Amino acid sequence: MGDTDKTPSRTPVGPGVADDPARIEIVALTKRFLTPKGEPFTAIQDVSLTVEAGQFCAIVGPTGCGKSTTLAQVSGLERPSGGSVQVGGRIVDGITNGVSYMFQGDALFPWKTVLQNVMIGPVLLGTSKKKSMALAIDWLRRVGLTGFEDRYPHQLSGGMRKRVAMAAALINNPRILLMDEPFGALDVQTKAIMQTELLGLWEELRPSVLFITHDLDEAVALSDRVVIMTSSPGTIKDVFNIDLPRPRGDVQTLRHERRFIELQTQIWESLRDEVTRAYKRSAGVAA
Amino acid sequence: MIALVQQKAIVTSGAEAIVGSATQQSESDLQASARRTRTRNTFWVWVGRLILAIFVFGGWQLFTDLKWVDPFFYGQPSMVWDSLVNLFTKGTAFGSIWDQLWVTVQEALFGFLFGTIAGVISGILLGSNRYLSNVFSPYIKVLNSIPRIVLGSIFIVAFGLGIGPKILLAAVLVFFAVFFNAYQGVREVDQNLIANVRVLGASPLQIARHVTIPSAMTWIIASLHTAFGFAIIGALVAEVLGAQKGIGLIISQSQGRFDPNTVFACMAIIAVFTLGAEYLITLLERSVLRWRPPVRSESQPI
Numbered sequence: 001m002g003d004t005d006k007t008p009s010r011t012p013v014g015p016g017v018a019d020d021p022a023r024i025e026i027v028a029l030t031k032r033f034l035t036p037k038g039e040p041f042t043a044i045q046d047v048s049l050t051v052e053a054g055q056f057c058a059i060v061g062p063t064g065c066g067k068s069t070t071l072a073q074v075s076g077l078e079r080p081s082g083g084s085v086q087v088g089g090r091i092v093d094g095i096t097n098g099v100s101y102m103f104q105g106d107a108l109f110p111w112k113t114v115l116q117n118v119m120i121g122p123v124l125l126g127t128s129k130k131k132s133m134a135l136a137i138d139w140l141r142r143v144g145l146t147g148f149e150d151r152y153p154h155q156l157s158g159g160m161r162k163r164v165a166m167a168a169a170l171i172n173n174p175r176i177l178l179m180d181e182p183f184g185a186l187d188v189q190t191k192a193i194m195q196t197e198l199l200g201l202w203e204e205l206r207p208s209v210l211f212i213t214h215d216l217d218e219a220v221a222l223s224d225r226v227v228i229m230t231s232s233p234g235t236i237k238d239v240f241n242i243d244l245p246r247p248r249g250d251v252q253t254l255r256h257e258r259r260f261i262e263l264q265t266q267i268w269e270s271l272r273d274e275v276t277r278a279y280k281r282s283a284g285v286a287a
Numbered sequence: 288m289i290a291l292v293q294q295k296a297i298v299t300s301g302a303e304a305i306v307g308s309a310t311q312q313s314e315s316d317l318q319a320s321a322r323r324t325r326t327r328n329t330f331w332v333w334v335g336r337l338i339l340a341i342f343v344f345g346g347w348q349l350f351t352d353l354k355w356v357d358p359f360f361y362g363q364p365s366m367v368w369d370s371l372v373n374l375f376t377k378g379t380a381f382g383s384i385w386d387q388l389w390v391t392v393q394e395a396l397f398g399f400l401f402g403t404i405a406g407v408i409s410g411i412l413l414g415s416n417r418y419l420s421n422v423f424s425p426y427i428k429v430l431n432s433i434p435r436i437v438l439g440s441i442f443i444v445a446f447g448l449g450i451g452p453k454i455l456l457a458a459v460l461v462f463f464a465v466f467f468n469a470y471q472g473v474r475e476v477d478q479n480l481i482a483n484v485r486v487l488g489a490s491p492l493q494i495a496r497h498v499t500i501p502s503a504m505t506w507i508i509a510s511l512h513t514a515f516g517f518a519i520i521g522a523l524v525a526e527v528l529g530a531q532k533g534i535g536l537i538i539s540q541s542q543g544r545f546d547p548n549t550v551f552a553c554m555a556i557i558a559v560f561t562l563g564a565e566y567l568i569t570l571l572e573r574s575v576l577r578w579r580p581p582v583r584s585e586s587q588p589i
């Protein structure tokens with residue numbers, strides 16, 4: 001499979017070459033599930049959101065407000081119950097072309113070496129093994145993991161595993177990068193380093209990004225736009241444009257800038273009600 | 288590789304202990320002491336093993352010698368040894384022992400092979416297809432709850448005394464052991480991994496090759512150890528039920544002649560063969576599951 005040199009539907013391009021980034025247009029998106037008891041449950045309702053091509057958009061909201069569900073609709077892993085998602089002017093119907101996903105968990109193959117983990121993207125597109133390997137080696141260099149090609153994921157630290165995941169997500173030069181709390185499980189220092197590296201790589205490739213996070217600082221530091229979602233059912237409450245200049249450089253120093261703090265406070269005001277509400281509800285259930 | 292890492296781990300933990308007690312000691316001394324501890328540990332383990340063996344076999348020999356236990360029914364280690372020697376030097380009533388062993392080994396190996404292949408394929412199919420699994424699951428539960436060893440009688444009636452029905456019985460026993468593990472293994476696959484490759488455009492076949500099968504491999508290989516035991520049991524029981532050749536036949540003949548010693552001798556022969564096969568399976572496990580993190584408890588304090 002991987003050895004045959006079929007013409008891939010989307011050729012993975014070398015680093016630095018920007019592939020056409022895509023606009024994501026979510027219109028009146030609704031998703032309902034059937035609970036195991038057989039009752040319908042509305043995860044998100046009437047979510048409308050546009051991410052311009054090459055824009056970095058963060059979604060913030062309390063637990064269980066349907067952030068991940070929204071991502072799943074964009075990727076085409078799930079079908080919407082109502083409304084539509086368009087990527088680059090095309091309605092999503094089946095797996096969207098040119099999408100990469102990064103999860104909170106590692107989502108690395110524990111039985112593949114670092115190199116094989118990064119190679120999987122081009123290999124699945126039908127690129128020859130040799131070419132894929134060359135690309136993967138180059139990407140490992142870019143995330144600073146040269147010399148770790150033959151390690152298995154369990155032999156790496158959490159931050160290194162994230163770098164591998166990042167290389168694996170970016171190697172196909174995706175039009176759209178979907179990130180579901182990618183740095184949620186990292187310690188604070190590693191998180192800051194990974195954020196800065198992500199920004200650097202993103203500024204080179206400029207895919208459209210939908211980035212889910214709990215961490216407001218992270219959202220403000222990275223994105224052009226922060227979307228606040230409320231829970232049950234998930235809807236959009238507020239959208240904030242982040243006008244911090246780019247390139248933003250080091251995330252750690254950014255945190256102390258006046259404009260950053262202003263924006264952060266502003267967004268927190270909006271988010272706080274939601275968080276308290278969600279917390280009260282869960283506390284009420286627990287009581 | 289793993290051994291090297293372990294050794295390193297031991298040395299480091301040792302070094303910490305030494306720093307803690309503020310003693311000056313060179314690296315080579317430390318290494319030597321680590322090695323001494325290791326040798327000492329293995330030495331005592333072997334002493335314990337030897338004592339246990341002497342206790343069990345010596346006790347058996349002693350009690351039967353003293354006639355506290357009747358050797359006519361329970362055999363005696365020295366007599367078991369004699370019949371073992373007999374089996375190999377004089378052969379059996381049906382030909383040389385090697386012939387018999389070869390027949391049984393063939394049955395067990397083919398049964399193991401067919402049962403494993405069938406178990407892996409159906410486990411992966413049913414594990415990755417919810418509809419199929421819903422349709423088949425009650426029947427599989429029923430099949431699993433019947434005493435399958437009894438099928439041996441049916442197979443022998445249906446297919447005669449050749450090696451076919453023995454392979455079949457061994458395969459049936461192996462199948463279920465492997466099937467349930469493969470099925471569970473596929474069910475336990477990390478859904479994030481599947482979503483990840485699906486987004487990257489993987490076909491169902493590619494998902495199976497890159498995610499499902501390697502992930503289920505841990506479970507499948509773990510089941511092979513028990514499955515091989517089942518293959519031997521299947522082959523032997525089918526031979527006892529009716530055969531023209533094989534270790535099982537010698538066992539059933541010895542039973543008819545009230546000769547427990549030969550039965551024990553046959554047990555010993557089969558045990559040696561099984562240990563060998565077990566060793567090969569462990570080698571396979573090591574090479575296929577190379578990626579697994581080493582077990583933590585393997586490093587020991589000094």
